[in-house]
Amino acid sequence: MFDETGATIAEERSATKAPLTDDDARALLADAERVVIARGRSRRELDPEGTDLDALKGPTGKYRAPIVMAGATLLVGFNAEALAEL
Numbered sequence: 107m108f109d110e111t112g113a114t115i116a117e118e119r120s121a122t123k124a125p126l127t128d129d130d131a132r133a134l135l136a137d138a139e140r141v142v143i144a145r146g147r148s149r150r151e152l153d154p155e156g157t158d159l160d161a162l163k164g165p166t167g168k169y170r171a172p173i174v175m176a177g178a179t180l181l182v183g184f185n186a187e188a189l190a191e192l
Contacts, residue, residue: 126169131159139178144170144185154180 119126135141138154143161152161162182164170170183176192 121168121171126173128159131162131169134173134175134180137175137178138180140180142179142181142185142188144181144183144188147185149183149185149188 135154135157141152141154141157143150143152162169162173164183172181172184174181174189174192179192181188181192
């Protein structure tokens with residue numbers, strides 16, 4: 107999907123080999139002006155300042171993937187429409 111849009115990937119990291127830490131997630135939230143949480147076909151927007159780290163995690167307790175920072179928008183989880191909008 108990223109190849110089709112011509113997007114540039116600044117950093118790619120394996121969720122299994124180098125999982126996101128709570129400090130990493132807090133840093134991403136600090137840089138974001140908008141947070142979009144995607145769960146399948148549904149998605150919701152949250153205020154980064156009031157977002158609890160648990161909102162970024164799935165049922166296993168790990169952070170949802172992918173996590174994409176595009177400009178000031180942080181997208182957590184997969185939703186094709188939300189990715190296309192970014």
